[in-house]
């Protein structure tokens with residue numbers, strides 16, 4: 470399991486894009502980031518002191534778990550989970566010069582101001598990456614998460630963002646094992662191969678959303694693979710305002726799936742995983758950074774005076 474998660478995280482579009490951008494460097498962004506995340510998550514989630522851990526378990530009424538082998542099993546499972554989460558999180562590495570940006574040609578102050586802080590965009594993409602592991606396509610998992618930003622100023626720890634829906638690429642809901650073929654395009658039998666039946670991650674996220682997409686609100690979709698030509702009009706038609714994704718497939722055309730429309734898409738802001746196109750200017754603008762509610766974000770000048778203010782996204 471762990472080996473599979475490591476391999477798929479390393480092969481995912483985000484790491485591959487960075488490797489393509491810096492072909493001559495020997496920097497292994499993925500491993501470097503993974504080591505950092507493991508340390509960070511161990512500090513955050515793992516109770517290193519065994520006695521303290523037992524006390525916590527007793528306080529919450531789980532004294533049965535304080536005995537071995539249950540106790541040691543529990544601790545091992547927690548360590549494994551931390552490793553797994555850290556591995557998936559490093560597939561969208563924290564790197565100052567890399568993030569979700571719109572292309573220079575499309576960049577305007579308005580779009581830049583509406584973009585999410587990188588830390589939040591990365592967090593939502595990691596959610597989508599985790600979801601991708603539920604796929605029923607044995608070649609590649611794709612995950613999609615939709616969030617929206619409320620107009621009101623209620624803060625509940627997620628700023629003004631609320632969850633709208635999520636999905637992954639899979640056979641239609643209710644289908645059972647082997648109801649549909651699962652083949653890739655190397656197979657000769659084109660009539661029955663997987664593309665005919667697998668519902669895309671974005672389509673599932675839009676179909677099974679638990680909230681309506683409101684035209685007056687900023688709604689955004691995070692997809693681990695670039696939206697294909699079928700999904701692009703669906704995303705736009707649903708009223709989604711922003712797409713966060715990778716652009717490794719843009720311009721690709723295969724027999725049953727193509728990625729030609731994303732590049733030309735207008736009316737929806739596109740933030741793709743790329744080198745910061747504004748270079749040092751934006752980096753300077755983004756500093757200094759603060760960590761609030763676990764989120765790193767730039768401190769606007771007039772807010773440095775209110776260190777205890779809760780995080781709110783958006784302009785108000």
Ligand SMILES: Nc1ccn([C@@H]2O[C@H](COP(=O)(O)OP(=O)(O)OP(=O)(O)O)[C@@H](O)[C@H]2O)c(=O)n1
Pocket residue numbers: 606608609610611637638639653654667668669670671692694695696697700723726
């Ligand atoms: N925006 C997208 C794009 C693709 N998919 C899903 O991703 C898979 C794409 O399959 P395939 O083209 O075989 O994957 P690749 O790894 O991109 O193929 P290749 O080896 O040609 O790069 C399909 O299950 C499709 O439903 C998706 O859910 N959402």
